[in-house]
Amino acid sequence: DSGVTQTPKHLITATGQRVTLRCSPRSGDLSVYWYQQSLDQGLQFLIHYYNGEERAKGNILERFSAQQFPDLHSELNLSSLELGDSALYFCASSTGLAGNEQFFGPGTRLTVL
Amino acid sequence: GNSVTQMEGPVTLSEEAFLTINCTYTATGYPSLFWYVQYPGEGLQLLLKATKADDKGSNKGFEATYRKETTSFHLEKGSVQVSDSAVYFCALSDRANTGNQFYFGTGTSLTVIP
Numbered sequence: 709d710s711g712v713t714q715t716p717k718h719l720i721t722a723t724g725q726r727v728t729l730r731c732s733p734r735s736g737d738l739s740v741y742w743y744q745q746s747l748d749q750g751l752q753f754l755i756h757y758y759n760g761e762e763r764a765k766g767n768i769l770e771r772f773s774a775q776q777f778p779d780l781h782s783e784l785n786l787s788s789l790e791l792g793d794s795a796l797y798f799c800a801s802s803t804g805l806a807g808n809e810q811f812f813g814p815g816t817r818l819t820v821l
Numbered sequence: 822g823n824s825v826t827q828m829e830g831p832v833t834l835s836e837e838a839f840l841t842i843n844c845t846y847t848a849t850g851y852p853s854l855f856w857y858v859q860y861p862g863e864g865l866q867l868l869l870k871a872t873k874a875d876d877k878g879s880n881k882g883f884e885a886t887y888r889k890e891t892t893s894f895h896l897e898k899g900s901v902q903v904s905d906s907a908v909y910f911c912a913l914s915d916r917a918n919t920g921n922q923f924y925f926g927t928g929t930s931l932t933v934i935p
Contacts, residue, residue, distance in 0.1 A: 710864065741923065750927045751865075751910065764922045798864055808914070809855060810923060812864035 711735065712813035714799050720819045726787040729816045733780055733801030739763075740782040741802075741810060742774055746795040757782055789820045823848050827911045827926030834901055834933050842896040842929045844885075844911035852913040854878075854887050854894040859908045859928070868896075868909070901933045 711734035721727055733740050742754040744767075753766035757776035768774075771789075776782040786793060796817050800810035828843040846852065853872045857865040869878030874889035883898045894911060911926040 710866070712864075751925045753922055753925070756922060766922065800865075808853075809867045809870055810865075812857075812866065814864045 710811040710813065712799060712801050712811050714797075714813035714816050716816060717814065718817050718819075720821065721789060722821055723789055723791060725789050725820075726785065727789065727818065729784040729786070729797050729799075729818075731782045731784070731799030731801075731813060733782070733799075734811055737801035737803050737811070738780065739802045739804065739808075739810075740776055740780070741800040742768075742782070742784050743798040743800065744795045745798060745815070749795075751798075754784070786818070791820050794818055794820045823852070823913060823915050823922075823924045825911050825913055825924050825926040828929050830908075830928070831930040831932060834931070836903055836933055836935050837900045838933075840896070840898040840901045840905075840931070842909055842911075842931070844894045844896065844926060846892050846894065846911075846913050846924075848892075848913055848915050850915045852915045854885070855912040855914070855923075856883070856885055856894070856896050857910040857912060857925075859910065861907070865910060901931070903933045903935055906931055906933050 713732045715730045738759045740757045744752045754768040756764040774784045796815045798815045799813045802808040802810045824847045855870045856868040858868045859865045869880040871878040871887035877886045908928045910928045
């Protein structure tokens, strides 16, 4: 158990809908990262928050947004969902900014029908 | 820019065989290097890491040495077990990058057969 929790574990929805994925980092970790893992794209970095502030953006679509709250939990919002958004979404946390290992949550499996 | 190139899979080995998974990197600063493992149906777990040149990371019989001259961080294990079947990811984190973005390789799937 990494100490990172993600909810829900599974999510099935329809095209055009909006969903919110939730992540609670390990106790004491200030950084939260979001990743998308699909069969054809591999593990793609989406976005990084540190202590409530956005610090880095990767291959995140404009339909996707995220935020980190004062209690350090984070939410990833996916809107106008398309079939291609079906994937595993991982959250990871780390203690600081640079060079520290990341601890991954179990992931949320999103299926868009 | 930063990137990680990882050996293509899948790799299939017999139990007790020697394992090498190649990983090379490109970095603009002074990266830390990592190997993560993902077992079926689970998230990624840190397997080992190295934070500077010539460091050797090791864990559970796996080893990798940070080679700055060849920009490599190859994963090795002398005798694999069926329980090592998983997907292995090489990754780097560039300390010069204040966003601390991780760069992952594409993953190498390993299957160990009895």
